[in-house]
Amino acid sequence: MSAAPLSGRLALVTGASRGIGRAVADGLHAAGAHVVRLARSLQEGSADRRTDLRCDVTDPRAVERAIGRVLTELGVPDVVVNNAGTFFIKRIEETTPDEFERTIAVNLMGPFLVARALVPHFVQRGTGHLVTIGSVSDHVAYSGSTAYAASKYGLRGMHEVLRQDLSRTGVRTTLVSPGPVDTPMWDAVDPDSKPGFTKRSAMLQAEDVAAAVLYAVTQAPRVDVTEIRLMPTVYTARG
Secondary structure, eight states, rough: OOOOTTTTEEEEEESTTTTHHHHHHHHHHHOOOOOEHHHHHTEEEETEEEEEOOOOOOHHHHHHHHHHHHHHOOOSSSEEEEEOOOOOOGGGGGHHHHHHHHHIIIIHHHHHHHHHHHHHHHHHTTOOOEEOOOOGGGOOTTTHHHHHHHHHHHHHHHHHHHHHHHHTEEEEEEEESSSOOOOGHHHTTOOGTTTTTTTGSBBBBBHHHHHHHHHTSEEEEEOOOEEEEEOOOSOOHHH
């Protein structure tokens, strides 16, 4: 593989201010891409093949504005990584309607809005790669993850439909479904203090997920890596 296999390419990553999103953005940048990072907490600016845009992906108008700027100023991305997400563990009777709604908004509505804005441009051009960051919780049910599982199972469903709809257009799709990853999302849960949870020292690292994304998007155009599942070598059934 070339030292800069994505040289001259444009990539867009959501939720790119920390954790998996930041690692993915850094990995694509290191591979030569100009990377647009979207997140609510970013300070807007552009330098050294990086463009940062502040955007709440749950807000249709904010997504429309941000994607509009990208299309006007930089062009149609070659790679889009839908990564923005939120996570908590509560049983259904403890989960408020607002918490459930917010989880669906970030984990499912956000990817929908970004894909809706860019997929037609991919199809018109005949190329593009849509990467969805799912979770082990998009195919395995864990106790206490009502809202998160609903959002991630829904995300898998949306991605599978997109895969089918785009299968003859030249547009590639990849679903990356990692197990527990040691990111700040676990801070509130404190899995090290709870029996049955994978300890943070044994979890995947954000860079592991970034490496999987880079693998998928740097394959020859004839290769469509449709799904990648990652799990820690040592993990528990609880997460």
